Amino acid sequence: MKLKNKWLLNTLKIGLDVAWYLNFITAAITLYQLVKSILFRNDYIFALPVRLATTLERYYPTYLINGDSVTMQAHEGSLIVTTPNPFFQILSILSFVFYRVLFIAILYQLRKVFTTFYRNEPFQYQNIARLKTAALYIALYFPLLLIDTLVDHYLLKSYTTKFSLAWHFPYAYLGVAAIVYVTAEILRYGFELKKENEEFI
Numbered sequence: 640m641k642l643k644n645k646w647l648l649n650t651l652k653i654g655l656d657v658a659w660y661l662n663f664i665t666a667a668i669t670l671y672q673l674v675k676s677i678l679f680r681n682d683y684i685f686a687l688p689v690r691l692a693t694t695l696e697r698y699y700p701t702y703l704i705n706g707d708s709v710t711m712q713a714h715e716g717s718l719i720v721t722t723p724n725p726f727f728q729i730l731s732i733l734s735f736v737f738y739r740v741l742f743i744a745i746l747y748q749l750r751k752v753f754t755t756f757y758r759n760e761p762f763q764y765q766n767i768a769r770l771k772t773a774a775l776y777i778a779l780y781f782p783l784l785l786i787d788t789l790v791d792h793y794l795l796k797s798y799t800t801k802f803s804l805a806w807h808f809p810y811a812y813l814g815v816a817a818i819v820y821v822t823a824e825i826l827r828y829g830f831e832l833k834k835e836n837e838e839f840i
Contacts, residue, residue: 648753648756648757649757651753652750652753652754652756652757655746655749655750655753656750658746659743659746659747659750662739662742662743662746663743666739669735670732670735670736673728673731673732673735674732676728677725677728677729677732681723682721682722682723683721683722683723683724683725683727683728684719684720684721684722685719685720685722685727685728685731686717686718686719686720687717687718687720687791687794687795687798687804688715688716688717688718688791688804688805688807689715689716689717689718689795689802689803689804689805690714690715690802690803690804690805690806691713691714691715691716691802692801692802692803715805718795718798718799718802720798727794734787737783738780738783741776741779741780741783744776745773745776745777748769748770748772748773748776749769749773751765751766751769752766752769752770752773763830764830766823766826767823767826767827767830770819770820770822770823770826771819771820771823773819774816774817774819774820774823775816777812777815777816777819778812778813778816780809780812781809781810781812781813781816784809784812785808785809788804788806788807788808791804792804
């Protein structure tokens with residue numbers, strides 16, 4: 640059982656390390672492409688997610704599979720805007736950098752935690768603080784993405800009133816943040832039990 644747990648911890652640690660270094664590579668490539676597009680283009684393109692009205696849904700011909708009737712319907716689409724104004728492209732670059740830095744901060748905290756787990760030294764006050772910090776960073780995605788959605792809503796209404804925005808609330812981030820925070824509290828409780836046992840002995 641101990642060997643199995645060690646293998647699992649080792650796998651998680653390697654996975655976080657791979658994600659850590661791969662993140663920098665993909666971030667550099669994406670940032671290069673974004674900056675290149677703003678320097679060498681006269682027109683800039685951005686997309687807004689829209690919900691199609693019932694009368695505007697695109698229906699495809701119905702076909703049969705094993706006697707079942709299958710129909711495809713499009714309920715959402717994208718409003719593509721081409722503009723000579725680079726403001727939105729600059730905004731997307733700043734947003735990308737901010738979200739990527741936040742993601743790096745989360746990975747940093749988790750790597751620190753799993754390194755101590757891998758070394759069989761999990762009961763540290765630093766780990767509790769690291770997990771709670773990671774939970775805070777993860778939870779920050781919810782209000783930030785909500786702000787992005789509100790900005791998209793404002794932009795959409797400035798271009799057209801024929802469509803409504805396809806709202807997607809990022810509740811999953813709050814759930815993950817809650818799980819990480821609860822894990823930190825469990826670790827704190829385990830640390831206190833360990834400390835009490837050591838004092839008793």
